[in-house]
Amino acid sequence: MFGFDGRSLKCLLVRRDGLDHKLPGSLIFDNEDIPSAAYRVLEEMTGLGDIYLKELSVFSDPLRVGKEDLEWINSFYGVNTRRVVTVAYYALVKLDRRILSHTQEKGALWKEVESITSLAMDHRQILHKALAMLIRDMTNSPIAFELLPKKFTIRELTDLYKAILGVEIDRRNFRKKIKSCAYILPTGEKEKGVPHKPAAYFVFDKNRYKKEEKKTRKLNFINWNE
């Protein structure tokens, strides 16, 4: 679970009793499929059901869970398994007060991705792969808006790209692009009570985006990088 608070990209971690931190997860039930299990964990942790979720990859190395971790899993979940295959998803969350208080109640921790140095089992490898996919997806599709409030300023959008892609953005050029973009629309409202010149609020119009995408997708296949 990735979250953005306006400043940096964060990742939700849970602590194993007296042990190290891990990514949130669960075994699946007999009567549920894997996406349902992922949404179940998401809702448990955030209180929200309609969160952006994407399948990342399957982690299935026979040696990925060592003897002690396997014992922990068997005792924690009350099962008796010799092998654990993990299907990883990434989720995107805008960090607001409601979510922060919910995750805190659950004893979970939003930690800056950059400062995460160790995790249980192969969870650092999972996080690494999720981050790589997030970066790639952010360059190809408008998922950035999943990490922002509904109404956002151009500064907030550039700060998000800067925080995740690690690139400096020419604000004037960027502003021009946004203004010519058919699916990022001004709301007519401006920031209030800020110590600088109030910035205009924009919204992302998903339906317009889909329409534009349909129009252009078929023509774009040879312009991969132009």
Next chain:
Amino acid sequence: MFGFDGRSLKCLLVRRDGLDHKLPGSLIFDNEDIPSAAYRVLEEMTGLGDIYLKELSVFSDPLRVGKEDLEWINSFYGVNTRRVVTVAYYALVKLDRRILSHTQEKGALWKEVESITSLAMDHRQILHKALAMLIRDMTNSPIAFELLPKKFTIRELTDLYKAILGVEIDRRNFRKKIKSCAYILPTGEKEKGVPHKPAAYFVFDKNRYKKEEKKTRKLNFINWNE
């Protein structure tokens, strides 16, 4: 496994003894991870080890394998399981004589994707999802070249796009784009012994593509559809 023979997109099917057709697959061994199992099946079916393979999705509906199919799986593989979760991959193959004779020996069948009306279990759903991902990936990345011989003509490339994306292509415009493309290079050779004006052969330069991609990716994130 998708294959292209210069005319249409085909999919490799295997027949269950006296029953319907299914996609090639296997249970995994205790000591192998899932990608290794996928490569194992690929090599078994094609004789080749270096084939383009991409993880598609996990299929885990508790009801996806009915009672009879479960009995077939348990008897075929000599196991005793109550549930089967499938990790699906798609692979891309250029259909040449060597592969065709190998798959024929294995009793497998290259069938035109468009003419596949029914498959075992939920394999039609898997094929449908694989096709959707193939089309999306073909618009965003240069995987088309995995389906073509090393040296190809512009006609072969347009025929491939036409067959898979189902779009008519303005050949003159397309030719211009190819010629200005930094990673599709003329070999200097031409077709021989053809009943029409011999066409020039091109190659795809993967390393150049990667270099170009690095240069442009960071700048492209707001131009999703321009």
